[in-house]
Amino acid sequence: MARTIFFILFIISFFIGCKSDQKTSTEKGYLRWVGDINFDSSLDDTEFTICNSQDSIIQYFSTRKGAQYVGEKSSVIQHFKTNYEPIKGKNQNGLIRIRFIVNCEGRAGRFRVLQADANFKETKFDDKITTQLLDLTKAIEEWVVLHHDDKVFDYYYYLIFKIVDGQITEILP
Amino acid sequence: MKILIRLLFLLPFTSVYSQPNCEAFRYYYKDTIKYEACKKAEEINGLYQFSKEYQQILDESIKIDSTFAYAYRKKSVAYLKSGDFITWKKLMDNAVKYNPQDNLDYRGLMRYRCFRDYRGAIEDFEKLKELGFRTDHLGLAKALCYKMLGEREKAIEILEPHMKEEDFQAGLYDYLHLGVLYLEQKEYEKAIESFKSQSEENELAENQYYLALAYKALEQLTAYKNHLEQAKKLYIEERRMFQMYIDPIDKIYLQDIEAELKKALHGSG
Numbered sequence: 451m452a453r454t455i456f457f458i459l460f461i462i463s464f465f466i467g468c469k470s471d472q473k474t475s476t477e478k479g480y481l482r483w484v485g486d487i488n489f490d491s492s493l494d495d496t497e498f499t500i501c502n503s504q505d506s507i508i509q510y511f512s513t514r515k516g517a518q519y520v521g522e523k524s525s526v527i528q529h530f531k532t533n534y535e536p537i538k539g540k541n542q543n544g545l546i547r548i549r550f551i552v553n554c555e556g557r558a559g560r561f562r563v564l565q566a567d568a569n570f571k572e573t574k575f576d577d578k579i580t581t582q583l584l585d586l587t588k589a590i591e592e593w594v595v596l597h598h599d600d601k602v603f604d605y606y607y608y609l610i611f612k613i614v615d616g617q618i619t620e621i622l623p
Numbered sequence: 624m625k626i627l628i629r630l631l632f633l634l635p636f637t638s639v640y641s642q643p644n645c646e647a648f649r650y651y652y653k654d655t656i657k658y659e660a661c662k663k664a665e666e667i668n669g670l671y672q673f674s675k676e677y678q679q680i681l682d683e684s685i686k687i688d689s690t691f692a693y694a695y696r697k698k699s700v701a702y703l704k705s706g707d708f709i710t711w712k713k714l715m716d717n718a719v720k721y722n723p724q725d726n727l728d729y730r731g732l733m734r735y736r737c738f739r740d741y742r743g744a745i746e747d748f749e750k751l752k753e754l755g756f757r758t759d760h761l762g763l764a765k766a767l768c769y770k771m772l773g774e775r776e777k778a779i780e781i782l783e784p785h786m787k788e789e790d791f792q793a794g795l796y797d798y799l800h801l802g803v804l805y806l807e808q809k810e811y812e813k814a815i816e817s818f819k820s821q822s823e824e825n826e827l828a829e830n831q832y833y834l835a836l837a838y839k840a841l842e843q844l845t846a847y848k849n850h851l852e853q854a855k856k857l858y859i860e861e862r863r864m865f866q867m868y869i870d871p872i873d874k875i876y877l878q879d880i881e882a883e884l885k886k887a888l889h890g891s892g
Contacts, residue, residue, distance in 0.1 A: 483673035485705030509673070509704065516867050524876040545738060547706045568740075570712035608706040612739050620739045623706075623869040 485509075485606060487551060487560045498559025500551060500604040507551060510596070510607045510623075517623040518594040520556070526590065526609070527621055533586050534618055537578045542616035543568045546575060546583055549608040552593040558607070561588060575613065583611055642668075643693050660688035664697065673701040692722030696729070704868060708738050719747075727751040732764055737869050741768035759785070763797055767872050770804060779804050793824045796864060796871065803833050803873050811837045828858035829875050835883065848887040855880050 481488065482505060500507065510517060519526050544567040551560045563580055567573040587609055596603045612620040645661035648654045664684040670677040678701070684694040699714035715733070718726040731747030734740040745768050752758045758765075762785040770778040782801050785791065802817030818834040821827070835850035855877070857863065864874045 480675040480678055482675060483671070484678065484701035485673070485707060511704070511867050514867065516865060517870060522876040522878060523870060524878045545708050547708065549706060564707060564709065566709050566712075570708050570738075570740075572709050606705070610706050610708070610738070622737070622739065 485549065487549065487562055487606070489560065493562075494560050498551075498557065499553065501554035501602065502604055507604045507606060508596070510552075510605050512605070513596055513598045513603075518596075520592045520594055523621075529590065530583075530586055530611075530618055530621060533589075534582055536615075536617040537576050537582075538616045539576055541567070541573075542576055542579060543614055544573060544575070544612075545570075546580060546611045546613060547608050548584060548587045548611075549606060550587070551604055552596070552607050553604045554595060554602040556593045556595045558588070558590065558593055576616070579613065579616060583609075656688045657691060660684045660691040660694065663687055664691070664694050667697065672697070673705070677701075690721040692718040692720075692726060695721070696726060703733055703737060723750070723754060724756050727754075727756075728758070728761055731761070735764055735768050736866075736871075739771070741771045744768050763794065763800065766804075767800060770807075771872065775804055775808055779808065793820075795825055796821075796827070796829075796873070798824060799827060799830050799833070799864075800873055802830070802837075806833055806837055806840075809840070811840050826857065826862060828854045828863040828880070829873060830854075831857055832875050832880055832883070833873075835887075839887075844887070848884075851880060851884045851887055855884065 486504075486507070488504070517523070544565065547564040549562050549564070550558045552558050561584060563584060565573050565575050565580065593607065596605045608623075610622040611618050612622070642665065643661055645658055645665065648658040648661055661684075664681060666680045667677050670680070678698060681694045681698045684691055685698075695714045695718040699711050699718065702708075702711040702714065711733075715726065715730045719730055727747045727750055731744040731751075734747065735744035745765060748758055748761045748765050751761075762781055766778040766781040766785075769775070769781065779801070782797075782804070786793070786797060786801060798817045798821035802814045802821060805811070805814035805817060814837045815834065818830050818837065821830045831850045831854035835847050835854060838844075838846035838850060858877050858880060864871050
């Protein structure tokens with residue numbers, strides 16, 4: 451009997467957990483800032499550390515220099531162009547955002563994936579697409595280190611991939 | 624006036640959307656609920672738009688009046704800047720629903736600039752026009768959307784008359800975008816003319832780069848090489864296209880110039 455109750459509770463908690471993952475930030479309640487990413491031991495590499503406190507992480511544009519890449523954006527475009535294998539299939543259209551933190555050493559971690567169809571509705575792309583994009587983003591070894599007034603910052607960055615018929619047509623920002 | 628237009632161009636996420644006059648809701652529209660929502664929304668002044676406090680105040684404003692478009696739009700900006708297209712779109716859909724005339728152009732511009740949703744942007748611009756509001760300030764954006772959808776002739780049809788109007792004030796990159804369109808359509812003389820106009824307005828590495836490509840197509844190889852060298856110089860001096868959050872259409876990178884220079888110097892251009 452106890453085992454049955456435990457099993458039922460486990461199933462219920464599983465569905466609650468899945469559901470909350472699909473909620474948008476506004477429905478979840480707020481963290482310090484919109485888009486903040488807290489450490490999650492079930493997802494995140496424990497070897498990735500931020501250099502300053504969680505409350506000191508800024509946005510990539512906070513130093514007014516815009517989107518920056520080591521070797522410029524053309525290097526990142528080339529990286530995906532060379533290594534991404536298009537996955538054809540119905541409904542493989544829309545936007546995929548991979549948001550993450552870049553630390554003061556230019557290393558990235560705490561990756562999170564957001565997916566929407568071409569009408570901005572939450573969706574789920576073929577795993578082969580998202581896994582490739584995530585792995586290729588993680589494979590970028592060096593990101594720009596953000597300085598301002600002799601201080602080095604950890605910051606949030608993201609890549610948005612526009613996907614049409616399973617192919618990357620644009621990379622933002 | 625020209626300086627003002629340029630400043631506005633540099634603020635893609637803010638656009639021209641000021642704090643509403645709350646008193647107008649009270650005395651002119653006799654709408655006390657909207658007045659209360661507006662007064663609540665005023666409390667965001669001085670707060671960081673990403674912060675919990677900022678978002679919560681706007682939630683309270685929406686709770687007072689769920690049709691208060693301003694609060695939805697102000698909430699949406701942090702989501703736009705963080706790349707959360709799902710939440711941004713939901714919020715902006717509400718802003719448009721409750722005040723289409725003030726929000727359709729902005730939603731369309733952000734769809735195209737930040738998420739490269741060209742069809743969606745055109746739909747928003749067209750909808751605004753159908754509602755009887757002015758859309759002449761959206762000419763360049765609309766043209767670039769058509770260009771990105773592969774309809775370059777249509778893009779030129781929109782831009783040419785717009786830029787010939789007597790009171791036309793060029794934006795930072797208008798002549799460059801038009802020149803690139805001509806270049807892509809193989810109308811090289813027109814492209815060169817447009818790039819020269821861009822040089823007079825606001826010289827850029829991109830302008831010299833595309834000018835070089837036009838001369839290359841005309842087999843004027845000395846001019847091709849000279850303009851590429853000029854492009855590289857301007858790029859290093861940071862005189863290049865720039866938008867704070869998202870790279871603009873027609874932007875190039877140093878690698879592009881250097882790859883082309885290599886071709887020019889080795890005669891394989």
